[in-house]
Amino acid sequence: MTCCVPTAETVELSQQGGIETDDEALLTLSRKLGDGTRQLEFAVPDAHCASCIRSIETGLDALPQVKSARVNLSKRRVRVVFDPELGPPKALSPTIRASGYHTYVLDPSVDEDGDPGLRELVKALAVAGFAAGNIMLFSVSIWSGANDATRDLFHWISAIIALPAIAYAGRPFFRSAWRAVRVGKTNMDVPISIGVILATALSLYETLRSGEHAYFDASATLLFFLLAGRCLDHLMRERARSAITNLARIAPRGATRVREDGRREYLALMEIEPGMVLELRAGDRVPVDSAVLSEGASFDTSIVNGESMPRAIGTGDEVMAGANNLGGLVQIVARKRSEDSLLARMVALMEAAEGAKTRRRRIADRAAAVYAPIVHTIAIVTFLGWGLLTGDWHNALLNAVAVLIITCPCALALAVPIVHVVAAGKLFEGGVLMKDGAALERAAEADSVAFDKTGTLTVGQPRLVSQQVENEAAGQAAALLAAASTHPLSQALARTLFRGDATATQVAEKPGQGVEGMIEGRVWRLGSRSWCGLGEGEADATSVWLSRDGFAMGSFRFEDEVRPDARDAVRQLVDLNLPVRLLSGDAPLPVATVAASVGIPDARSRLMPEDKVAEVERGRTMMVGDGINDAPALRAAFVSMAPSTAADIGRSAADFVFTGGALSAVPLVIGTARRAATIVNQNLVLAIGYNAIAVPLAVSGQVTPLIAAIAMSSSSLIVVLNALRLRLGRSSWPTRTQNLKEAHA
Amino acid sequence: MSGLSVLIPVAIGLGLIALVTFLWTLRSGQYDDLEGASQRILDEDADRPAFDAHQGKARR
Numbered sequence: 001m002t003c004c005v006p007t008a009e010t011v012e013l014s015q016q017g018g019i020e021t022d023d024e025a026l027l028t029l030s031r032k033l034g035d036g037t038r039q040l041e042f043a044v045p046d047a048h049c050a051s052c053i054r055s056i057e058t059g060l061d062a063l064p065q066v067k068s069a070r071v072n073l074s075k076r077r078v079r080v081v082f083d084p085e086l087g088p089p090k091a092l093s094p095t096i097r098a099s100g101y102h103t104y105v106l107d108p109s110v111d112e113d114g115d116p117g118l119r120e121l122v123k124a125l126a127v128a129g130f131a132a133g134n135i136m137l138f139s140v141s142i143w144s145g146a147n148d149a150t151r152d153l154f155h156w157i158s159a160i161i162a163l164p165a166i167a168y169a170g171r172p173f174f175r176s177a178w179r180a181v182r183v184g185k186t187n188m189d190v191p192i193s194i195g196v197i198l199a200t201a202l203s204l205y206e207t208l209r210s211g212e213h214a215y216f217d218a219s220a221t222l223l224f225f226l227l228a229g230r231c232l233d234h235l236m237r238e239r240a241r242s243a244i245t246n247l248a249r250i251a252p253r254g255a256t257r258v259r260e261d262g263r264r265e266y267l268a269l270m271e272i273e274p275g276m277v278l279e280l281r282a283g284d285r286v287p288v289d290s291a292v293l294s295e296g297a298s299f300d301t302s303i304v305n306g307e308s309m310p311r312a313i314g315t316g317d318e319v320m321a322g323a324n325n326l327g328g329l330v331q332i333v334a335r336k337r338s339e340d341s342l343l344a345r346m347v348a349l350m351e352a353a354e355g356a357k358t359r360r361r362r363i364a365d366r367a368a369a370v371y372a373p374i375v376h377t378i379a380i381v382t383f384l385g386w387g388l389l390t391g392d393w394h395n396a397l398l399n400a401v402a403v404l405i406i407t408c409p410c411a412l413a414l415a416v417p418i419v420h421v422v423a424a425g426k427l428f429e430g431g432v433l434m435k436d437g438a439a440l441e442r443a444a445e446a447d448s449v450a451f452d453k454t455g456t457l458t459v460g461q462p463r464l465v466s467q468q469v470e471n472e473a474a475g476q477a478a479a480l481l482a483a484a485s486t487h488p489l490s491q492a493l494a495r496t497l498f499r500g501d502a503t504a505t506q507v508a509e510k511p512g513q514g515v516e517g518m519i520e521g522r523v524w525r526l527g528s529r530s531w532c533g534l535g536e537g538e539a540d541a542t543s544v545w546l547s548r549d550g551f552a553m554g555s556f557r558f559e560d561e562v563r564p565d566a567r568d569a570v571r572q573l574v575d576l577n578l579p580v581r582l583l584s585g586d587a588p589l590p591v592a593t594v595a596a597s598v599g600i601p602d603a604r605s606r607l608m609p610e611d612k613v614a615e616v617e618r619g620r621t622m623m624v625g626d627g628i629n630d631a632p633a634l635r636a637a638f639v640s641m642a643p644s645t646a647a648d649i650g651r652s653a654a655d656f657v658f659t660g661g662a663l664s665a666v667p668l669v670i671g672t673a674r675r676a677a678t679i680v681n682q683n684l685v686l687a688i689g690y691n692a693i694a695v696p697l698a699v700s701g702q703v704t705p706l707i708a709a710i711a712m713s714s715s716s717l718i719v720v721l722n723a724l725r726l727r728l729g730r731s732s733w734p735t736r737t738q739n740l741k742e743a744h745a
Numbered sequence: 746m747s748g749l750s751v752l753i754p755v756a757i758g759l760g761l762i763a764l765v766t767f768l769w770t771l772r773s774g775q776y777d778d779l780e781g782a783s784q785r786i787l788d789e790d791a792d793r794p795a796f797d798a799h800q801g802k803a804r805r
Contacts (some may be wrong), residue, residue, distance in 0.1 A: 050787040073781030122771060130764040134757055150749075157753065 024266050025254070026089040029105060037067050039081050040089060041106045042096060043246040047076055052101070059099040063091055075242045077106065106245065115241075118234040124169040125227040131165030132220040136709075139217040143706045155207040155214045162216040166200055169223045172230065188368040188413055191375055195408035196222060202401045213398070218405050218708045225410050225716050233417040233437065236424045240433045244657055255280070255287040258331065269338045276334045280325040288321050288341045290332040296513050300324040300488065302454045304342065304628050305585045309462065309542050309560070310488055312528075322628050322647065326487055328509070342628065343649065349609055349632035350653060362438050363680060364416045368409070375407040382699045395701070403698040405708050407691055411715040415683030418723040423676040426727060430668045431660040432641075439655035441680075442639040443622065443673035449573050449666065450616055450633075452625030453584035453594050454560060456643060459661070460626075462489055462542070463561035464496045469546065469554030478546045478554065481507065481515040481526040489544050489558055490515065490526070514544075524548050560590065566598040569663035576670055578622075583612050585629050609633065624666055626650050641666060672726075679726055683719045690715040 030038035044056060053071045056078055060069035065087030071078045080092055096103040138154035146154060170193070177189035196219050203214035254268045255278045264279065272278070272288050280286065286299070298312045301323045310326055313319055319332065321341040338344065379400045386396035420437030427434050434440060451457050469475045479497035482490035484507040507517035514527010525532045525547045532547035546554040570580050582603035584591045595603035604615070612633035616623045623630070623637035626646035634640040634653040642654035643661060651657055658665035694711050697703050703711075770776065 050784040053781060053784060054788050071781060072778040073784055074778045119771070122776075123768060126764060126767045126771070130760050134760045137756060153749075157757075161757070 022266070023088045023090050026092075026105065027084060029107060030089065033081065036085065037081050037083050038089075039079060040092065042078050042080065042093060042103045043076060043106055044071065044078050044096060044101045044103050045076050045246050046101050047071060047073060047078075055099045056096055056101060059095050060092065063087060063095060065089070065091070076246055077242075078103075115234060115238045118231065118238055121172060121227060121231045121234055124172060125224065125231050127165050128169035128220060128224040128227050131161050131169070132217065132224045134161055135217045135220050139705065139709070151212075152207070152210050155203075155216075158214060158216040159204055159207050162200065162220055163204070166196065166219055166223060169220075169227060170196055173223075173226065186369060186372045188364055188372075188409060191368070191372045191404075192222075192226060192408055192413065194376070195404040198401050199405050202397065213705050215401070215405055215705050215708065218705060218712065221709065221712060222405075222408055222410055225712070226413050229414040229417045232421045236421045236434075237436055239428070240424065240435055243433050244435070244651065255284075272334050272338060274334050274336060278332050278334060280330045280332060282325060282328055284325050286319050286321050286323045286325070286332065288334050288338050289336040290319055290321075290334050292317055292319055293331040293333055294329070296327065296510065297330045298326045298487070300326055302460055302627065307454065307586050309558075346609065346628055346631050346649060349613065350635040350649075352632075362416075363441055363684075364413070367412060367684060371409060371412065375404070375409075378407070378695060378699065379403045385699075386701065399698065399701045399703075402701070402703040402708065403695065406694045406698040406703055406711060408712075409687070410712055411687035411690060411719045412684070414716050415687050415719040415723075416680055418720055419676050419680045419683060419726065422723050422726045423672050427656075427669065427672055430665060430672075431658055431662070432665050432669055433657045433659070434669075435655050435657075439639055440673045440676055442620070442655070443669055444677035445620055446578065446622040446639050446670065447620045448579045448581065449622045449624065449670075450581045450583050450637070451600070452612075452623075452627060452630050453582060453586055453591055455626040455645065456624055456630075457566050457582070457594055457598055457663070458560040458562050460645065461561060462492045462558035464492055464556055465559045466557045467554065474546060474548070474553040477519050477524045477548070478526050478544075478556070480519060481517050481524060484517065485509050485515045485526075489556075492558060493526075493544065493556060522548050524553075559593070562594055562597050563661065563663050566663050569666050570598050570600055572664070572667035573670070576667060576674075578670065581615070583607050583615050583625075583633070585609075585612075585627075622666075622670070624663075625654075641669065675726060679723060683722055686718055686722065687715065690718075 030040045057069050060066050065082045067081040069080045093103050135158045138158050173189045173192050177193035180187045199215040199219045203216050206214050256264050257267045258277045258279050292313050298310050300310050304320045304322045321343050382403050383396050383400035387393045424434045482493035505518045509515045514531035516525045529545050532545045533550040534552050542558050544556045580600050582595050582600045584605050588605040591605035609629045609632050613636045616633045616637040620638040623633050623640040626643050628647045631649045631653045640654040641656040642650045644659040
């Protein structure tokens with residue numbers, strides 16, 4: 001991405017219609033601020049530096065209706081407060097595009113002001129940090145020899161700080177533990193809560209009777225470490241979530257209805273009834289399953305069924321919800337309601353696809369299920385053992401609580417999230433967004449990979465593969481005409497051939513047929529065989545013809561372009577011992593071609609969404625797909641990935657989303673996940689090893705608050721440092737910049 | 746002991762001030778855009794703090 005300069009891609013985008021140009025739709029999306037002003041949020045995924053902020057903000061501020069515009073660079077969004085009285089909101093997104101950035105409006109209902117859980121955790125972390133620091137101040141004095149009245153005073157002050165702080169900062173753990181216990185289950189928070197509460201209660205008792213040892217510092221420090229781990233976990237998910245929300249172009253939430261008297265009105269998706277006549281502009285998606293009324297319409301259905309080439313759809317033919325209108329204005333008549341349309345059927349299929357992933361429990365929970373009973377048994381045995389053997393029940397209780405404090409799974413609770421956070425950061429640099437840590441655990445265990453074809457292995461855009469033209473001038477004429485059209489084949493042609501040293505006049509496009517224009521006094525036509533006056537031939541959606549004054553001058557053939565690094569990615573996956581399959585809804589011939597060119601021996605074509613679900617449910621499959629038809633398979637698969645260009649529904653079903661268009665992201669995810677799994681296991685072994693040393697000490701009554709503090713801090717530090725090793729080592733993975741370069745090349 | 750009666754309140758007071766300040770910065774949204782804050786410092790004109798964003802038309 002070129003910094004701060006409008007790219008060709010941006011200009012291309014700015015010509016498209018969509019919800020951003022519709023005042024009514026924008027006003028319904030905006031949030032009322034009370035004083036007559038409204039607020040909209042736009043995603044600006046390319047903004048990344050100070051001058052980006054400046055050019056976007058000053059551009060927007062110059063509009064009369066804009067009260068304020070503020071870019072949030074962390075979230076790559078701009079929040080605009082505007083007054084609809086002073087100007088229409090549809091001027092906003094063209095202004096941002098004029099500054100040189102892709103942009104689209106965000107749905108405020110999808111993403112409110114971030115994660116409320118994270119805010120609560122950060123506050124709790126601050127309180128726990130304050131308490132831990134100040135209590136430690138007194139604890140160090142006690143350990144270094146303060147005694148008698150001074151020690152009691154320090155214990156009392158510690159208690160005054162610790163009790164409210166622990167009651168406040170411990171709530172996230174207490175709540176979660178209570179929820180688990182109430183339904184008779186156990187999780188990591190149960191031993192944490194029991195340990196913290198018992199340690200605090202015992203310390204309070206010791207303080208009351210002027211005892212020697214109080215564990216207030218241990219309770220507060222424990223909470224601080226645990227909250228740090230949990231905050232990091234939330235931060236990671238929050239970052240991925242906001243980045244993924246930024247990708248979500250808002251799907252059509254309605255369509256323009258043409259009434260019988262010719263008037264037009266905008267209807268919400270739910271209000272569309274079968275039989276209504278709807279009008280689609282170029283670039284609009286079909287809102288509900290419909291039949292086409294206009295002649296010569298053509299639709300891009302790749303996201304619906306995986307067919308790679310645009311399809312001309314004649315009058316009366318059916319078109320599925322989600323297909324993209326490529327021609328000019330098209331009228332369709334609704335056949336089904338929104339809830340019976342293709343998209344809704346896919347959602348139903350996705351709900352039915354329970355998937356292997358929900359049956360699998362996370363490593364931390366599995367560890368806790370084993371860990372908690374063992375720890376509690378040891379504590380009880382310690383208590384009974386000391387009590388029965390020595391008859392000193394007070395001392396027995398002290399030792400039992402020391403066991404609980406020592407075994408409080410601080411390292412264990414930190415060991416897993418910290419690795420996931422580091423891995424997520426590493427993947428983020430490689431252009432991959434990870435939705436949560438459980439996905440990483442599953443990716444490490446995947447035993448095969450299944451790819452979709454169109455839009456996943458291929459770019460989803462046609463590429464010129466062969467051309468036959470009479471002479472150089474004919475090629476240029478074709479490019480000139482193609483540049484005037486929005487049809488994907490024309491755009492591919494213009495991209496390849498256009499040089500811009502001639503001009504065409506009277507250029508006109510007939511949707512579904514072709515383009516016509518005058519060049520140097522002659523009439524040139526580019527389009528279908530019949531449009532060029534070359535007679536009726538075989539209807540072929542992958543070829544374009546060129547004629548001059550009715551005589552053939554050339555023809556062009558297109559194919560869907562395979563992603564440049566697809567072959568490498570497949571080979572790397574095979575090297576990782578993962579068999580690769582190709583699952584496509586497209587016809588056998590294009591599927592076989594692509595499979596051969598990327599080196600996948602096992603390819604299936606003409607698969608229905610249900611078939612794909614059945615395919616991925618075998619074993620632990622990683623599914624990589626992008627279309628609406630892939631969404632159920634993405635949900636059903638053990639673990640799944642989608643490119644950022646995928647349909648919204650596919651992207652929200654996937655565990656990982658990769659940006660930059662490079663398939664090297666797939667081996668990157670698997671490789672990182674496996675390394676992360678190794679380090680998680682090492683951390684678990686470290687945590688258990690620490691317990692193996694510390695627990696006997698605690699059981700034998702040797703653990704003082706000082707030893708507990710040292711042991712806890714050092715074990716936490718060790719697992720954190722071990723997790724950071726994931727950042728080191730292999731740096732041969734492509735970075736995000738490289739991915740972007742490849743995608744633009 | 747007399748030293749302690751001064752030093753302890755001072756130490757805890759300082760800690761409390763830090764805690765309250767942190768909670769205030771959190772509430773006023775100063776951590777909402779850390780990346781933006783580090784970039785905005787490079788822009789001579791944009792010196793308004795983040796949490797003033799909604800208080801009317803920005804000066805240029």
